[in-house]
Amino acid sequence: MSGGSGARLELAGIGKNFRGLRAVHDVSFSVPAGAIHALIGPNGAGKTTIFNMIAGVYRPDAGTVSLDGRQISGLRPDLVCDAGVGRTFQIVKPFKGLSVLENVTVGALHRRPALGDARAAAADILERLGLHDRRHQAAESLTLPDRKRLEVARALATEPKLLLLDEVMAGLRPTEVDVMVAFLRDLNVRTGLTILLIEHVMRAVMALAAEVVVVSYGEKIAQGTPAEIARNQAVLDVYLGEEEA
Amino acid sequence: MSLLHRLTDGVPLRALWGLGLLLAALLVAPAFLGKYGLSVLILVLYFAYVGQAWNIMMGFAGQLSLGHALYAGLGGYIAAGLFFHYGVGPWLGLFAAVAAAAAAGAVVGYLGFRFSLAGVYFALLTIAFSEFTRIAFDHWGWVGGSGGLFLKVDATADWLNLRGGPVLFYYVILALAVGAFILCRALLESRLGRYWLAIREDAEAAQAVGVPVFRCKMIAVVISAALTAVAGVWNAFYYNNLFPETAFAMGRSIEFTLAPIIGGLGTLFGPIVGAVVLTGLGEIFTDLSELFHISGIKQIFYGLALLIIVMYRPAGVWPWIADRFGFGEKRR
Numbered sequence: 001m002s003g004g005s006g007a008r009l010e011l012a013g014i015g016k017n018f019r020g021l022r023a024v025h026d027v028s029f030s031v032p033a034g035a036i037h038a039l040i041g042p043n044g045a046g047k048t049t050i051f052n053m054i055a056g057v058y059r060p061d062a063g064t065v066s067l068d069g070r071q072i073s074g075l076r077p078d079l080v081c082d083a084g085v086g087r088t089f090q091i092v093k094p095f096k097g098l099s100v101l102e103n104v105t106v107g108a109l110h111r112r113p114a115l116g117d118a119r120a121a122a123a124d125i126l127e128r129l130g131l132h133d134r135r136h137q138a139a140e141s142l143t144l145p146d147r148k149r150l151e152v153a154r155a156l157a158t159e160p161k162l163l164l165l166d167e168v169m170a171g172l173r174p175t176e177v178d179v180m181v182a183f184l185r186d187l188n189v190r191t192g193l194t195i196l197l198i199e200h201v202m203r204a205v206m207a208l209a210a211e212v213v214v215v216s217y218g219e220k221i222a223q224g225t226p227a228e229i230a231r232n233q234a235v236l237d238v239y240l241g242e243e244e245a
Numbered sequence: 246m247s248l249l250h251r252l253t254d255g256v257p258l259r260a261l262w263g264l265g266l267l268l269a270a271l272l273v274a275p276a277f278l279g280k281y282g283l284s285v286l287i288l289v290l291y292f293a294y295v296g297q298a299w300n301i302m303m304g305f306a307g308q309l310s311l312g313h314a315l316y317a318g319l320g321g322y323i324a325a326g327l328f329f330h331y332g333v334g335p336w337l338g339l340f341a342a343v344a345a346a347a348a349a350g351a352v353v354g355y356l357g358f359r360f361s362l363a364g365v366y367f368a369l370l371t372i373a374f375s376e377f378t379r380i381a382f383d384h385w386g387w388v389g390g391s392g393g394l395f396l397k398v399d400a401t402a403d404w405l406n407l408r409g410g411p412v413l414f415y416y417v418i419l420a421l422a423v424g425a426f427i428l429c430r431a432l433l434e435s436r437l438g439r440y441w442l443a444i445r446e447d448a449e450a451a452q453a454v455g456v457p458v459f460r461c462k463m464i465a466v467v468i469s470a471a472l473t474a475v476a477g478v479w480n481a482f483y484y485n486n487l488f489p490e491t492a493f494a495m496g497r498s499i500e501f502t503l504a505p506i507i508g509g510l511g512t513l514f515g516p517i518v519g520a521v522v523l524t525g526l527g528e529i530f531t532d533l534s535e536l537f538h539i540s541g542i543k544q545i546f547y548g549l550a551l552l553i554i555v556m557y558r559p560a561g562v563w564p565w566i567a568d569r570f571g572f573g574e575k576r577r
Contacts, residue, residue: 157454
C-alpha cells in the first residue's frame, strides 16, 4: 500500500519569519531513505513550522527542502503530496461529514483515479490500522485516538515515500501508543517508508527513532541517537531549565 | 464498468423503481393535468433544475454563491438577444449563452479562489458581480436597457426555435432536470466529486492529500454557471420577456438557493424535493390569500413555513424522508 520505498529528506538551512518574529532559523538535517527520525523540542520551538515548510504550506524564507535530491520547497501542498510526502495534522482535520472510509478514499484517489480501486485500497489500510469496524461511521463521531489513526490512514493512502507525523501519539493510552509504534515500525520495515515524527511521547520516540533532532527557539540545538540526546547538556537545559549558577 | 452500471451502483433497487415510476408519471403528466397543474409542475422542474446546478457549487464543493442570477440572466439575454436581432435559434444561441456564463463564472471563481476569499466574502463577490451586470444591462441598448427585451409570443409548436405552448416547455425542462440529476450523480461518483466533498469539509486537509483545490473549485463554478445559463435560456423563451431588474435580481439568486437548502444541501434528490415543497407551499398560500382577500399574507406564511422547516429539519427535508423510508441517500 505504500510507494514501495522511502525517499531521503534533506533540509538545508531553512528559515521562516512571521512578521519579523523568527519562527525557524537556519535548520539543517537530513533523514536517510528508509529511516525513522524524530523532531522534538519544547512547545513553540518551531517543529510544526518546519513540517509546514516541508509539506508546502509555507514557503521557506531561506534554505531549501529536497526529497531524493529534488527540491520541493516552494511547491504547493498538493504537489508536495504528489512528490511523495504524506502528512498528518497536529490538530486533526478529518473530513467530518464524510464516513471514515470516504475520508481515506479521498487520499487513495490521489494515485488511483477510479473510485472503486481507491475504496478498496482505503479499506485495506483501515483494516491494518484497526479502523475497519468503524469505516461506515461519520468521521466526526470518532474519538480522538481514532481520529489520530484516521489522520495516519488518510496520509498513508496517498502512498507517500516520506511520512510526516505530527504528534499522532498525543492523547493515546500507553497500550495504544505501543500498538501505533508497532504498526509504524512494521510499516517501515516492510515498505522502507521514511518517517519523520514530531512527538512529545518519549516512549514512542525511544522505541522508533534512530536519530532525534532537537529544536528550541527555532534553532537546531542537538542531533543524535536517543541515548545521546538523553545525555546532551543543551537538551537537558532546554527541558529542565538551566542550573542556577 | 459501464456508465449505466456506475450510475446505479450501490443504489437500492426500490429507489431505482421509485425513480422509474416517478419519471414515467412525469412523462405522461401533461395528458392528465390542466393548464394550471402543468404550469405548477413546470415551475417545480425549473427550480429543481437550477437548484441542482447551484447545489454543485454549494452542496458539493462548499462554495456559497448568492449571485447565480448572473449566469441565468446572461444566458437568457444572450440567447434571446441573438434570436431577437439576428434570428439565431436558441439551440445555437445556447452555445454562446453557456460559453458567456462559464466565462463569467471563471472570472468570479478566479478572483475569489485565487485571493482566497472564503465563505461570506466569496458570497459578497458573487452578489457584486450580479449587481454590476444588472446595472450594465440597464444601460445597454442592444438588450433593450431597463425597458426590457420582448420575444414575439407564438403558440405554434416549433421545436427548432423553442417557440410553442407550455407542453413543449414542460418536456424541455423535464429533460433538463433529468439530465442534471444524472450528471450530478455521475460527478459525485467520480474522483472530482469526492475531491469537492473533501474541499467542502476541509480545504487544507484536502490539499495535503493531493487535491488540487483551486482547479477543483474552478471546475465547480464553471459547470454550475454553465448549467444555470441553460435554465436562463429556457426561462427567457418560456416567459418571452427579460428585464435587468428581475433577471439579475438578488431575489432571483436567493430563489435558486432555496430548493437545495430546504431539500437537503449536498444530496442528489434534495433540490428536487425542495422544489416540490417550495412550489407546493407557494401555490397553497397563494390560494389561501385569495380566499381570505388579504394581500401579502402569502409571503408571511411562506416565510414562516421556510423558517419552521429550517428549524426542525436543518439538514433538509430529503435526508429525513430518505432515512424514514430507507432510500439510503444521506448527506455526503
